[in-house]
Amino acid sequence: MKVRFGYVAMSVQLENASPSKTMTMKTFSKLADRPAALRRLESIARENLHNTLRLLKHNRYMDVHVYRLTSKLIPLATHGDLEDWDPYTPLAEAFAEVGAFAKEHEIRLSFHPDHFTVLSTPRPEVYASSVKDLAHHVKMLEMMGLDERATCNIHVGGTYGDKEAAGRRFVEHFGELEPRIARRITLENDDKTFTASETLAICERVGAPMVLDLHHHAVNNPGGIEAEALWPRILRTWDRRYGGNLPPKIHASSPKNAGDPRGHADYVDPLPLVDFLTRVAPDTPAVDVMIEAKRKDESLFRLMEDLKRLEADGAPIAVTGGAGIEVYCKRS
DNA sequence: ACCTGTCAAGTCTGG
DNA sequence: CCAGACTTGACAGGT
Numbered sequence: 001m002k003v004r005f006g007y008v009a010m011s012v013q014l015e016n017a018s019p020s021k022t023m024t025m026k027t028f029s030k031l032a033d034r035p036a037a038l039r040r041l042e043s044i045a046r047e048n049l050h051n052t053l054r055l056l057k058h059n060r061y062m063d064v065h066v067y068r069l070t071s072k073l074i075p076l077a078t079h080g081d082l083e084d085w086d087p088y089t090p091l092a093e094a095f096a097e098v099g100a101f102a103k104e105h106e107i108r109l110s111f112h113p114d115h116f117t118v119l120s121t122p123r124p125e126v127y128a129s130s131v132k133d134l135a136h137h138v139k140m141l142e143m144m145g146l147d148e149r150a151t152c153n154i155h156v157g158g159t160y161g162d163k164e165a166a167g168r169r170f171v172e173h174f175g176e177l178e179p180r181i182a183r184r185i186t187l188e189n190d191d192k193t194f195t196a197s198e199t200l201a202i203c204e205r206v207g208a209p210m211v212l213d214l215h216h217h218a219v220n221n222p223g224g225i226e227a228e229a230l231w232p233r234i235l236r237t238w239d240r241r242y243g244g245n246l247p248p249k250i251h252a253s254s255p256k257n258a259g260d261p262r263g264h265a266d267y268v269d270p271l272p273l274v275d276f277l278t279r280v281a282p283d284t285p286a287v288d289v290m291i292e293a294k295r296k297d298e299s300l301f302r303l304m305e306d307l308k309r310l311e312a313d314g315a316p317i318a319v320t321g322g323a324g325i326e327v328y329c330k331r332s
Numbered sequence: 333a334c335c336t337g338t339c340a341a342g343t344c345t346g347g
Numbered sequence: 348c349c350a351g352a353c354t355t356g357a358c359a360g361g362t
Contacts, residue, residue: 010356020356024339027358072356079340116341129341158343192344263354
């Protein structure tokens with residue numbers, strides 16, 4: 001099995017390369033010259049895209065082929081007071097450049113819209129802004145020229161005291177989405193609400209691929225269900241994507257500490273990950289692993305060192321040479 | 333240069 | 348019905 005690793009949004013190694021610079025609404029509304037303020041927003045977005053491209057170049061250099069884009073590329077993009085603003089047209093070339101680089105160097109890109117995107121909500125205004133936010137993310141992927149392998153990962157959402165009803169509402173709302181948006185959505189198990197097996201059942205109903213978050217599964221699994229029991233069904237949710245040639249994606253992170261087991265640690269513990277890869281998924285041809293650690297890309301490089309050590313100690317893995325962020329796993 | 337409170341958005345809990 | 352927690356990078360305003 002070929003395993004690739006990726007990280008989220010920003011690098012702790014590249015200096016002054018934030019892709020998430022912003023302007024708050026408070027500041028925006030204090031500016032008297034509105035056209036100038038909009039130009040300022042546009043130039044911040046341009047800078048964010050430029051830094052995104054720098055990050056992708058860093059990824060190529062470091063042999064990282066999985067990367068999550070920040071949702072904050074365009075500040076205030078979907079804010080209700082800026083509906084007359086079209087940030088897309090003037091940024092079309094910058095988006096295209098980012099997408100072209102990712103395609104040329106085979107970097108798998110995704111978004112993870114913030115927790116304000118809640119398709120299980122009973123509130124019409126929240127549903128409307130969720131659809132707007134999803135459309136915004138999909139629009140950016142389309143402007144990058146990326147095919148449906150580039151996805152938006154979201155959670156099922158809140159439960160509002162009745163998980164069954166919330167799940168039904170999610171399915172109903174999902175069914176109302178434009179196909180070009182629905183086809184881009186993957187669902188991730190939550191650390192508080194919808195568990196892995198509940199999320200999987202919903203994925204099967206709406207035809208969305210499931211992203212298994214190992215950490216969330218560890219802290220939100222009241223039924224004590226083994227990942228092993230779910231994995232074949234999870235794989236099937238990926239079958240109809242890109243002719244069955246899109247590797248499933250999982251998330252890995254480690255508890256911050258015993259007092260805050262849901263928090264994310266600086267680095268990732270390699271052992272649960274190796275256990276999953278070699279015991280649960282060794283027969284899966286390829287898996288992409290998104291590492292969600294505070295130390296971002298640095299945690300990837302440390303993980304590779306840890307994996308090399310485990311390989312030397314006899315773990316059934318083969319870490320590829322050089323800076324390659326890639327591992328081959330055998331059955332344990 | 334550095335520190336602290338604040339920031340568009342949602343949901344949950346507890347008062 | 349409302350305040351605060353959750354969580355997080357970066358702004359804004361202060362020293």
